[in-house]
Amino acid sequence: MVVKRIGMKNIPEKVDKLFESEEKEFLVMTINGTYGSQLNGQDYYDKSINILGYIEVESGRTSDIKSRLDWCVKDYTLDDNFEKTGIIYRIKGRLSKTCDNIYVTEIVSDNEKNDFLENLLTEYKKEVSVNSEIFGKLILDKELNWYKTESDIEWCGGIAGFSISYEEDNINEILPVAEDFYRNRHEWDRKAREYASKCLTELANDWQYQEAEDENEVIEITEKEFAERLEINDISFYLDGNFDIYYADDDMFWGHTVIVSGNIKAGFNEAYF
DSSP: OOOEEOSOSSOOHHHHTTBOSOOEEEEEEEEEEEEEEOOTTOSSEEEEEEEEEEEETTTOOEEOOOEEEEEEESSTTSOOSOOOSSOEEEEEEEEBSSSSOEEEEEEEESOOOOHHHHHHHHHHHSOOEEEETTTEEEEEETTTTEEEESSOEEETTEEEEEEEEOOTTOHHHHHHHHHHHHHTHHHHHHHHHHHHHHHHHHHHHHHHHHHOSSGGGOOOOOHHHHHHHOEEEEEEEOTTSEEEEEEEOTTTTTTOEEEEEEETTTEEEEEEO
């Protein structure tokens, strides 16, 4: 049995108003470990962990909707006891007013048993995949919500990972679009390199001067050289036809990744590192 308060004693007002006022007891199945962030101007951190579902203890009401536990802390490094995946916790918390998220205030126990929640974990662990004539087998990464190729693909003389964003059951709609994008990869790759070189070559030369001990020894990079030095790493494809192409920078930005973003209909719109 574990009894531990979680998060700040005084919940920030803008967070507090998102949740019901009544605190209840829940059984929850956690996955993936904790994560968090701090927005500009905040003097606290928002932390969360995903859950596969929950049971409201008093009423017995169940939810099989993947959601999350939320809480706020002053110190991001505070031990929150939610680093385990596939654990059933008994917690106290407040339901969101708009979804199935729960603001957790207390861990009551971290060693519960429940058939309903354990069955959710069993289903979660089952492989979900689709097959493509172009990409072969794509497996759903349920932690990140991406379909990923089982192995890297050939991309214009290089090797790259290829991922497709997942939301609901739309993979069969976006997969043919992604396959067509890949069929035209030589044209997309050429244009991506040209676009990146026009956007970033001047900045890359600035970095060369910053690194050089003697500016007279710097040999400036041309746009053509910039484009040629990029080395493919990964491609991410999104449901609305947007995509990101990731390139290794050949140390032009001291080892950063160059990302070229665009849309299959509108073309390229951003290049950055």
